[in-house]
Amino acid sequence: MTNSQTSPQKPDLTIWQIVNMSIGFFGIQHGFEIQFARMSSVYEKLGAKPDQLAWLWLAAPMTGLIIQPVIGYMSDKTWIPSLRMRRRPYFFFGALLATAALVAMPGASSLWMAAGLLWVLDASLNISMEPFRAFVADKQNSAQRPAGYAMQSLMIGLGTIIGNYIASIDLNRTIPALARYGKTPIQLSFYACAAIFLLAVLYTVVTTPEYPPENLAEFQAAASVNAAQALKKWARETLDCYLHMPQVMKRLAVIQFFTWMGLFCMWMYYAVAVAHNVFGADNPNSELYEQGIRWAAHTTMVKGLATPIFALCMPFLVRRLGRGLAHGAALLVCGAGLLSVPFIHDPHWLYFPMIAAGIGWASIVAMPYVILVEHLPKERYGIFMGMFNMFIVIPEVLVSVGLGGFLVRFLRNQHSYVVGFGGAMIILAALLTPSLRRFENGPGPAATLGLKAQSETGL
Numbered sequence: 001m002t003n004s005q006t007s008p009q010k011p012d013l014t015i016w017q018i019v020n021m022s023i024g025f026f027g028i029q030h031g032f033e034i035q036f037a038r039m040s041s042v043y044e045k046l047g048a049k050p051d052q053l054a055w056l057w058l059a060a061p062m063t064g065l066i067i068q069p070v071i072g073y074m075s076d077k078t079w080i081p082s083l084r085m086r087r088r089p090y091f092f093f094g095a096l097l098a099t100a101a102l103v104a105m106p107g108a109s110s111l112w113m114a115a116g117l118l119w120v121l122d123a124s125l126n127i128s129m130e131p132f133r134a135f136v137a138d139k140q141n142s143a144q145r146p147a148g149y150a151m152q153s154l155m156i157g158l159g160t161i162i163g164n165y166i167a168s169i170d171l172n173r174t175i176p177a178l179a180r181y182g183k184t185p186i187q188l189s190f191y192a193c194a195a196i197f198l199l200a201v202l203y204t205v206v207t208t209p210e211y212p213p214e215n216l217a218e219f220q221a222a223a224s225v226n227a228a229q230a231l232k233k234w235a236r237e238t239l240d241c242y243l244h245m246p247q248v249m250k251r252l253a254v255i256q257f258f259t260w261m262g263l264f265c266m267w268m269y270y271a272v273a274v275a276h277n278v279f280g281a282d283n284p285n286s287e288l289y290e291q292g293i294r295w296a297a298h299t300t301m302v303k304g305l306a307t308p309i310f311a312l313c314m315p316f317l318v319r320r321l322g323r324g325l326a327h328g329a330a331l332l333v334c335g336a337g338l339l340s341v342p343f344i345h346d347p348h349w350l351y352f353p354m355i356a357a358g359i360g361w362a363s364i365v366a367m368p369y370v371i372l373v374e375h376l377p378k379e380r381y382g383i384f385m386g387m388f389n390m391f392i393v394i395p396e397v398l399v400s401v402g403l404g405g406f407l408v409r410f411l412r413n414q415h416s417y418v419v420g421f422g423g424a425m426i427i428l429a430a431l432l433t434p435s436l437r438r439f440e441n442g443p444g445p446a447a448t449l450g451l452k453a454q455s456e457t458g459l
Contacts, residue, residue: 010141010211013148020207021139022151024091025132027200029159030166030193031098031125033304035060036267037167037297038106038186039118044272044284046111050413054403056111057268059119061396067123068130068389069238075131076383079213086213087131087138088205094128095201102194106187128201133385137373138211145373146315149366153311156365157358160304166192168297241383246375249384251435252368253391258429259331259364261395265403265422266338266357271296273415278347299350306358314362327367328433331426334360338423342416353423360426371436 013021043056075087101121108114136148171188172179178188275281275292283289310330317326337356344350369385376384403418411417 010139012144013140017208018140018144018148018151021135021204022148022155023207024095024128024201024204025152026155026159027095027197027203028125028129028132029156030163030196030200031102031121033160033163033300034102034167034190034193035118035121037164037271037300038189038293040268040272041275041284041289041293042106042108042114042186043111046108046114048111050415051407053268053272054400054407056115056118057264058397058400059115060122061264061393061400063119063123064126064389064393065397067126068385068393069383069387071127071130072134072385072387072389073238073383075134081212084209084212086210087135088208088210090131091128091201092205094124094126095198096124098124098128099194099198102190102197106184106190130385130389133369135210136369137376139208142374146318146366146370149370150311150314153314153362153366154308157304157307157309157311157362160307160358160361161301162196162304163193164297164300164304168294168301170294238383238387241387245387246372248375248436249372249388251432252372252388255327255331255429255432255436256368256388256391257395258425258432260392261399262335262338262422262425262429263364264396264399265418265425268399268403269415269418270300270341273341273419274299274347274350277342277414277416278345278350295347295350299347299354302351303354303358303361306355307362310359310362311366314366322437323367323371324433324436327363327371327436328430330360330363330367331430331433334364335423335426335428335430338426339420341423342414342420344416 039057040053043053048056071090075090078089079086080089098121101117101124105114105117105121108117132152136145136152140148166189170185171192172183172185183191271293274296275284275289279288279292279295281289281292314326314330317329320326321329333356337353337360341350341353344353368388372384372388407413407418411421
């Protein structure tokens, strides 16, 4: 008998309860957006060459690869009865560390200091972000989960708009009173995003209670082991999850691989591509370069606007096309938009690829999880979500360690060509999505296998 048959149905949440639990994601997105908008330019201002940028961005995927599976497992095994907390401690402490890194980042005095702070920032972002995926599954019943993930998409879109707006303006000119503090516009942008990040996560921590784990007595007995036993148990359970990975997860892994390879190319190179290839700036410390970086952030705001609008359209597309094909259509639009970037020379045309990226992003941050979660055993949401993240970070690692040489040798240091290459990878992912259609009728035997394996490991 499966868990879904023995567990009581979770009650429907009100719209405000869904909003409250998603506000933290709005804050986390500010940590990502100021990074995407400004990190490559921070590196170039400190002397980084085009072929070094990919290596310097290695922190983002490597911290995800190392931290997310561990944090997912730990959050599965955490329950603090006095505070009624399971996932929320990870949101909170991750936000504190990320805020400190965001405040320190724009004051970095050397390239390697900035790179080190990026490792701290991305590790902290992963500590906060990974449990949020399992948080939705914990709080909502199967019928409401698409709405929960759609609300996350909405909050991500709003975070993208405001985060990039902050990155696109000179805050000293916009708010003249700030000029008296002697901080640069870049510093003020990082400070503002850090404050929003921390406050938004605190709001979700304070306003959203958590349910205790199901079968609490068994959970507490399994959790009361020493550190060495816990480590062995984590390794055994992680291996077991890999060996009994649902088939739908394997299919999604290939699609995620090409999708996130393309997205990482965009994040690393879009802003500097606009500055160099559209605005024609050669000197990273010139005013023309700064105009290009700000224009890139300005157009990325449109991506954030397109994301929540398209997220509202996703339920209609899912009803007409099914989850897999709806996701494929969004990826196809996104890939075509990024593929057009090398051919754009008028800055105003950059709105169109960013609208396309926003359409793809609305589906990328929601639909794979909606498809996957129905096929996972409930006690392992966190660890499976952490594993699923590896299919995001592994292609990013490959881009980081291989793209620098590829850029120099084949693309003649043309940043915009790398963005176009990313678009081609996302189109390839879109062409693979029809293979998901056979998994759209609910959990298959893979989920049952996961439960069976779980009982065999003594959990």
